[in-house]
Amino acid sequence: MTSNNHSPRIVIIGANFAGLSAASKLANNLNVIVIDSKTHFQWTPNIHEILSDVKKADGVRICLHTVFDKLGHTFINGEVSKLSPSSQTITLNDGCKLQYDILLIASGHTRENYGVLGATEYAFGFRSSEEVETIKTRLLALLSESDKPVHLNIVGAGYTGIEVAGEILRKYPNNEQLKINVIDRSQRLLPLLPEKLASDIQMELNAHKVNLLLEHDIQQIAQESIYFADKTLLPSDITIWTAGTSLPEYLKNTSLSSTHNGIIVKSTLQTPKYENIFVAGDAASLDQPMAKQASIAMDMGEHAAININALCTGLSLTEVRIGPKPVLFTLGDINTYFVYQDLVLASPALSAAKEAVYQLYMAKLTAMLPLEQKVSGLFSRLISTEKLILAEILKCRPREILTRSKLI
Ligand SMILES: Cc1cc2nc3c(=O)[nH]c(=O)nc-3n(C[C@H](O)[C@H](O)[C@H](O)COP(=O)(O)OP(=O)(O)OC[C@H]3O[C@@H](n4cnc5c(N)ncnc54)[C@H](O)[C@@H]3O)c2cc1C
Incomplete structure (x- = not known):
């Protein structure tokens, strides 16, 4: 597929917060193609509530085919496996190649296992409604199968890990059969948020018999155990991985400069080396570090669309200004x-x-x-x-x- 001479082809990789916000700001007479490996938009800030049945998966999802039909843009349900900025080409998993004139990378971050053996095979992820539903079903099955203790370990004491623990307590309050641990290698929970908040939550978790294992370095995860670097081990019937994120694989070996936080962009959201590549949302790393938050991703997506329009029409690009969000x-x-x-x-x-x-x-x-x-x-x-x-x-x-x- 190639672009025609009249209208530049704009390709957006990722159709969640940043990608969808950008696409909805691009007029339907532009040549816009959006690619996502998922078929549905997912409202991640509330997916933990699926665990307690407060939300159903359908309540946090929107069908992307329908959305893009309405917006008048082309949607491709596929996974990008390679990006070649010098030839302005992206390759999909099925081998199909697509050329772009302008690219917006809005593919967020994916789960990072930090090289822990067995993490991919034996630890559930917590980034989509489908993963949360699987955990919910497994937990229910284990609790109803027998009276034996069920060991549930949450790896990562950031806010996702804490929200998961809280939601399980909502669903199974005072359940003596359930043994919950929250494990993290850092010294305190919620390392990115104020310490006084971490202390308050630690007190609540202790009161609800959730065991906090801080400064614990996991070396390996097996089907029924977690092994630590100090050679101790913990039984585990369900291990949930919320410990970290990084750029998707296809962005790890490109000529785009990146940090652990994301792809380096200028304040116009363009990459320094390629003026026709924009990055928005969790995938972007600005000079002024920004939290990985849905509302920030949406603001960045909208700003990227404004600048893409400006680039197409020969107008000046503007700097993104996003303050801290609650x-x-x-x-x-x-x-x-x-x-x-x-x-x-x-x-x-x-x-x-x-x-x-x-x-x-x-x-x-x-x-x-x-x-x-x-x-x-x-x-x-x-x-x-x-x-x-x-x-x-x-x-x-x-x-x-x-x-x-x-x-x-
Ligand atoms: C469990 C959880 C709870 C959260 N809670 C909150 C909260 O309460 N408040 C808050 O503000 N933020 C929260 N966040 C963070 C928030 O979800 C992110 O900041 C936000 O999703 C970032 O939006 P994005 O569009 O940049 O990336 P994403 O939402 O991650 O979207 C990226 C999209 O790109 C697609 N994609 C990735 N790689 C490829 C590829 N190779 N090919 C094709 N498509 C690809 C993905 O399928 C996805 O649809 C939470 C995140 C999680 C995981």
Whole structure:
């Protein structure tokens, strides 16, 4: 496939937060091709709630074929295996080659196993609704099979690992059969967030009998055990890997400069070496480091689209300006935290804010879908909100909400 002479071919790799935001800002009379190895957009900030049945997988997914039909762009469901910037060519897994005039890399980060033996084979990932559903089913099967203890180990004490632990506690409160460990090689949990928050969450996890194994270096994961560098071992019926991320394989050996954080870009989101290659979202590494967050990825995607339009029409490109964004994350139904730089607010009532963000963005993203899909999507999402509200009413815990609400 090659581009025609009249309209530059714009190829976007990745159709989640950054890629979809960019594509939706590019006019349908442009020659836009979007490639993603997945068939659905995934709202990752809430996928942990599938574990507790608060959300169904359908409530956090949107079919990409339908979205791009509506946007008037071509969608290819395929995996990019190679990028050759000098020949402006990308190669898909099936061998198909595609040329671009302008490229937007929005393929995010993927799971990084840090060379731990057996991690790919024996540890579940936690980056898609499909992976979360598999974990949910396996856990339910193990708990109902016998009365034997079920050892569940979460590798990684960043906010994904903590949200996973919280969601399991929401689903199985006070379950003596379940033995949960959160393991990390760092000295404290949530290393990227304020220490006072980490202390509060550590206290909650201890109170709920979740064992924290910090400064523990995993060497190998086997089917039923985890082996540490100090030769000790831990039984493990389910190991969940949330420990780290890195650029997808196809970006690891290109002529694009990168750091562990992503591909180095200028403030226009172009790579320094190739002016026709833009990078947005988790895949981008700006001078001013930015958190790997969905809202930041969306802002970058939109800005990349503005600059791609400018490049196509001969206008000047502008610098991206994105300030720090707040983070909202939940520890199941125990507490929800709002973090903005050094400000940390905790309250179970804040879960309503996280739910509202999810509802608003999903409504915005599905606004372009055909009516029947819009209605069925809205219906399945509202069920999750209803479940959260109903659960709070049934628990009838106004005093608990008050005592847990605090400025940390
Ligand atoms: C479990 C979890 C919870 C999170 N919670 C929050 C939260 O509460 N708040 C928040 O702000 N952020 C959260 N994040 C982070 C947020 O999801 C990311 O910052 C955001 O997804 C980045 O968007 P992106 O578009 O850059 O990349 P992604 O969303 O990762 O999208 C990349 C896309 O590229 C595709 N792709 C990758 N490689 C290829 C390839 N070779 N070929 C074709 N397609 C490819 C992928 O299939 C994917 O669709 C969470 C992340 C996870 C995993």
